[in-house]
Amino acid sequence: MSYFLVFVGGGLGAGSRLFLSNILRDLSIFGFAASTLLINILGCFLIGVLMGNDIFSSKPLYLFLGVGFLGSFTTFSTFTKEAILFYEQIGVTESFLYLIMTFSLCLFSTYLSYRYF
Numbered sequence: 534m535s536y537f538l539v540f541v542g543g544g545l546g547a548g549s550r551l552f553l554s555n556i557l558r559d560l561s562i563f564g565f566a567a568s569t570l571l572i573n574i575l576g577c578f579l580i581g582v583l584m585g586n587d588i589f590s591s592k593p594l595y596l597f598l599g600v601g602f603l604g605s606f607t608t609f610s611t612f613t614k615e616a617i618l619f620y621e622q623i624g625v626t627e628s629f630l631y632l633i634m635t636f637s638l639c640l641f642s643t644y645l646s647y648r649y650f
Contacts, residue, residue, distance in 0.1 A: 535596050542601020550606050562634075564627060565619050569611050570635055576607035577639040581646030 550572055557568035580603050589595040612635060620628035 534593075538593055538596040539601040539604075542597040543605040544601075546602035546605035549602075550608060563630060564623055565615070565631055569608050569615055570631070570638070573607050573609070573612060573635060574638050574642045576603050577643040578646045579603060579606075581643040581648075582650045584643075585647040585650055 553572055553575075554568045557571060558566075560567040560571075562570065580599065583589060583594075583598060583603075589599055616628055616632055619631050
């Protein structure tokens with residue numbers, strides 16, 4: 534049953550990420566695509582909400598939402614790929630700005646939602 538929960542949650546998370554990526558495809562911040570950044574911030578916010586409401590004390594909900602849905606919804610591998618491409622195509626300053634924005638905004642989003650939602 535554990536694998537099934539992760540499988541279904543992961544499929545829904547990946548589908549949701551694709552859906553939002555398509556909606557945000559043309560949005561640009563400082564010259565780079567903003568979809569991955571915004572999806573990661575949203576995913577961090579959602580995991581904070583789940584943590585703050587003790588949802589993860591339920592193993593099935595943890596597997597479905599935490600490991601499955603949010604594990605496939607957030608896009609750390611895409612984030613690192615984009616950081617390298619930004620470095621190569623746009624420049625060092627923009628690449629580091631993207632890294633700093635992602636880390637700081639995602640960490641802040643998780644903390645904010647964990648503490649207040």
